[in-house]
Structures are given as structure tokens and as C-alpha cells.
Amino acid sequence: MADAELSVTFAGPLVTFQDAGRPGNMRYGVAASGPMDRLAYDTAHAALGNEPDLTVIEVSLGGLMLVCSKGSLTVAITGGDFVVEHAGQKTSSWTILTLRQGEKLAIRAGKAGSWAYLAFAGALTTDDWLGSQATHSTSGFGGGAVQAGRSLVISDTNLRDDRLGDIAKPEFIPSGPIRVVIGPQDQHFTSQAIEHFTSATFSVTDAYDRMGMRLSGPALELDGALSIPSEPIVRGSVQVSGDGVPTILLADHQTTGGYPKIATVISCDTDSLTQLRAGQIMRFVSITGQQSIDEVRNFAIRRKQYLEEVSIARGSLEQRLMRENLIHGFIEG
């Protein structure tokens, strides 16, 4: 198998290398990092027939442009609704295509979504930290930021003609309000604040990066708590600063902090949350801890089913036509 080389000609801010992340280090102040939208990341690998934890490029709204300077390889682009330009053709994310020597690829912000994933049929090796290449954006540890002028070598490349074309989007994702479990520091809020949190609408502000997403909405009044001991934070913690402004902590969150947490977003709702953009609105709905377990388990079954479906190679164009004919014939018969 051969190598391919990609030259980055443009990379916006917050375009980083990510793999599945480095769980297990929160006790040392290290969040797991990894993709903001984990389902989109997993889908890119499943659709290419890859191992599930390979390194990808996470593309922010800033966008990414590169040129294939050597070799050729098949890539998958998933996440949000980004504009993809390849060799003069315009498509959108959730697609698989083959990059050949001299061809350009651009991934730009489209109609919706904040994060896209560029996965490779081959191995991209970047800097490792604590056993993972995921970039921790505030420290720069791990693979790091993708920058213009950088040349990326993809080894053991493959051409996956049997996988080219659209990837089915994850339509099974619930589209309702973001589900949260109230707490763990809800005792520091007035009952009115809890009521506001689960009834009002909030909008995403510009203060949104891999660490967290600050929201705008009614002030969530603290019940006299000025200084509480620093407590652990997870991906999905909704912390409220002294002025009543909530921030949802995400992939590169601090691991402990002194702001009280009014609620925590359940794990299967963080992916779609991260795809919101500044100005978009959201609501929260409160469920119990036990309900959250049920919801996450149901979601995991549908998620697995979906990933299995997208991982099936559809065959080359010729094979697909053959199959269509056979199915057609079968139904007719």
C-alpha cells in the first residue's frame, strides 16, 4: 500500500487533529477531548470501513483547503451541513470521494452545523500525548492545530471505489429540546432559576469553542452561593457564573471549577448540541437520572444499528446497477 501527501493551503481557527480522545485522565486535570460531534466522527470511519479510532481533521466554521500533492486516497466528510468542493464539483458533507494527485479539496461552512470531520482511508499520524492524538485545544497537546503550509502524510492509503457517494445522515437523532438531568449543584439556585432554565429559550453566543458554549437567556439567579468549593466538571456540565449566565462545558472542558452546575446534558444529546451556531436557539427539558439511562441505552442501540448500516460497502457503480436490477427483478417476479 502506498502513501499520499496532502498539503494544507488554508485552515481556519480551531481546525484540529482529533481521534477518539483520552478518557481516564480527568483526575490529572485532563479532559478526554476528541471530536465535538462523536457520532459524525464515528460515522466517517464506519462509512469508509475504517477502524473506529483513527485520527481525523475536525473542521471548524473557519474551513479547510488542501491539495493532494502526491498519491491518491479515498476520504469521508461528515458532520453538519458543510459545503465540499472537490476537483471543481460542489457537494455537501456526508459524502465519500477520492482525492487524486493535483486535486483540491475545500470544506467550508454551509447552511448549518459547526463541525465537520475529514477522515482518511489510510493512517494519519500526528503527535501523541497520553496515548491519544486528540488535540486539547487550550494547551495544544496532542496532534495540535492544523495550519496552512503543513504537509500531511497518509500512509497505507486505499481507494474505496465501492464506498463512493453520499452517506446516509443519522436521521434517528431526536430533534426535541436538549435533555438534561438537573444538578449536581442545583441547591445553589433559586427555584425560579430552575424553572426558567427548563422553560425559557436560550441562544448560542459567539463565545463558543471546544471548551464550551456560552448561552444567552434569562439570568439564572444563584441562591446566595458566592463561593462553593471547586467541584468536578464533565462534558455537558451547565455551569452558571455569578452574573447568572450559563455555559455548557464541552470536549476540552476544565475538570474542576467553582461555578455551580445547574444541570448536565445527557451524553447522547451533546453531539447535536455542538452543531448549533451562534444565534441559534435551544430549550432544555429535565429528565431523571434513571430516565437518562433508559434514553442513552435506547439511543445506543439505534446508533449501533445506524453505524452498521453505513458501514456496508454499496459496491462499485457496476455492482450497484447489477444489484438494483436483481432487486427489481425479484420484486417484479
Added chain:
Amino acid sequence: MYPHFKAVADHALLVTFADQISDDAHASVIALDKAITSNPPDGVIETVPALVNLLIAFDPIVTDHSMIEGKVRTFLENLTAQRIEGVQRRVQICYETSLAPDLENVASTTGLSIDAVINAHLAGDFQVLMYGFAPGYAYMSGVSENMQVPRKTAPVRDVPAGSVIIAGPQCLITTLTMPTGWSIIGRSPSPIFTGDPAHPFLFDVGDRVAFERIDLKKFENLVREPAYG
């Protein structure tokens, strides 16, 4: 009422021992942390010790809050009253003015001489309470009362990694170039990131830390060694 248990979304349980910082509450956090990490129940991914509570992160496909709570209650019943003594660590520090821009200010604020501040810091018995803020930032208690200073009103930018900083009763050694509102009283050449995959961070929560003074020449020799950084 304590300990109390709180669900953190679908994937963690927070066990809290007190609402205010105390030695007893932190000792309970460390004891439970040790019990769980030495014998992790099915589905436990990691634990995060903090000042008054312990977060237990788990895989919600394998287990749930009530199963983990049951395990924790069993652990707590079997914990002995004896405190877990953390490992004693030694960390080198250079108090040279160029590496300690706030030393003079700490001295004038507290009414001590610079040497008295240094001696008070060297005499301190520090304990790692928790990590937070950024990778490898280990919050230590033990700054003696006579040298305590409040946080600055505005943070200072680009404080180099390895800076030894204090605020109130807490001390920490920075690992990254970051802004801080704490007072910079010295620089340590001792890497918090050890580079050893089996033990990647110098301290565990609960460890005791003593500072050992070195001069600028030794500091410069040590930071030139490839093991650092």
C-alpha cells in the same frame, strides 16, 4: 445527610462529603477514591477527586447510578478510620528575582522580609488536594498563614510554565504558559509531566509536597536537561 449522592447526567455519580472544605471531607474523598481505583466496579471509567466530593464516571450501557451508589455504600462501610498517607514528594524551586517577579510584593504585603517569605514557603507542608484549570495543574494546600496573599485584581498574561504561584492558602506549579492572577514566587525545574506513560503526572491527589531550594545556576542546568518539557 452526608455523604450524599447525585446523578450527573447519565454517565456519572457525584459523592459529596461536606458543603465546606475540611480536612475530614478531603480525607474521605481520598479514601473512597483509593478504594474504587484499587477495585473498580464494573463499568467504572474513571474517578475525579475534588475538595469535598468524588466524581465517579461510568459507562451507562454497563451500569447505572443506583448500582454504583450501592457499591460506594459498601466501600464506605468497609473503610477504616485510618487516614491514607500520601506519598512524600520533593520539588525543587529557584527563588531568583528574575524567576519570581512577585516575591517582593508578597513580602511587602505580608510585612515579612523576602528571606522570611522564602523560609515560610520552604517550611510549608503542602498536600495535593485536586487537579483542575488545565492539564497538570495540581492545587496544593499548605501556604502558611503569615505569607498568604489574595489573588490579584487582574491576571498577568504569559506566565511561563514551571512558575510556582500562590493565592490564599493554595500553591501550584504551572505546566503551561498561561495567564494567572496568582502571585509568582519562584520557578521549578521539576517536570509535572514526567514523560513516563505508566505514571504520567508527578503527583497523585493526596500526595505531600516539600520544596527544596536551588540556585539559578542549578536551575539553568536542570532545565537544559532533555527530561524537562
